[in-house]
Amino acid sequence: MSRYWSERFSKEGMIWGSEASPSAFWAKDRFREAGVTSVLIPGAGYGRNTKVFSSDFTAYGVELSLPALELAAEWDPLTVFIAGSALEIQLADTIDAVYCYDVLHLFLAEERRRLIEASLAQLRPGGLLYFTVFSDEDSNNGRGTMLERGTYEYKEGKYAHFFSEADLREHFADTEILETGSWTERLHSRHNGIHQYILRYLLARTK
Template identity: 35%
Template sequence: MAEFWEEAFKNKQEMWGLEPAQSAVLTHDFFVSHGVKNILIPGIGYGRNAKIFKDSGLSVTGIEISQTAIDLAQKHFGKDLTIYHGSVTDMPFDQALYDGIFCYGLIHLLDKDERIKLISDCYKQLAPGGYLVFTTITKEAQTYGQGTLISKDRFALFGGVNLFFYDEATLQEEFGKAGLFEITTVTENYPFYLIKCQKKP
């Protein structure tokens, strides 16, 4: 995966533009209204979803597998943005506890063991009362069922990407122990779930 994303960011640079995703806007408003001060963004990319949080005065830390993406993020948003270089599968990178964690469009790239570990690792880094917000692709996406079936609801697609497609049953199964309290849908490039969890205060 490291080589795939490094090549993607080298070749396509800011491939999704600089405007935040709709999920990031919704999560920003939710975090601000709930008094979140410091957040972790696993899979921060080149930072397009970080800016809206930074502009509101939140402290933002990221994790990113591609050094090219980190360089782009620091070019756009300054060197004061802390980004750990590595895979989210190697979390934790620090011992900090965060008020909020926002993980956009990443978990569906992982296999089941990696997904369970990511949710668990993020939950462990939440401060008591903190919020975990994930977005992931749903089975309503037109790409569901395309490519080569790897395992249940997981397919090898174009260019070497493996995608797992969630439904509400799988969300309950994987996020249920992480304080899951709300599932909504949001349309990005694909239909996404916006998943909210809270750690007990």
């Protein structure tokens, strides 16, 4: 997967442009209301969403792709970017919140568990998590080869897990779930036009 994304970032640069996801602004408002001062962004990419948080909070972005990190350093110099895996603990000190946009569904079950565990381990008690994932209501669900229950290689070399409401809640059973919901996200790709996905989100707090 790292090779796939590194090749895309190398060829396409800022793949989805500079406009952040609406979810980043929504999460930022919830974090601000809760008195958050520091945010971790796993799978930060080239910083499209990190810039929303770094303007108000101490922001840390974790990204495995070196081409993406090179872009991110220019686009969002206020965020501290860390070259490494989001599946592992990267920070020495705990932070107040985690914002994870469209990363969790990119992994198989064992790696999804590791991503959530690493995120929780880096949160202070009572810290907040905001995750977005592909919904089982998205048109790509069920297409292609099934790799695991709910996980499909819907394009050659590209797979994702599609979450139902119950499945998402089950993944975060060790947290206090504050809110869930869904919406349609439209991404404007410089090379491939407009893509539309149905996403689910979850806002939770550590117990």
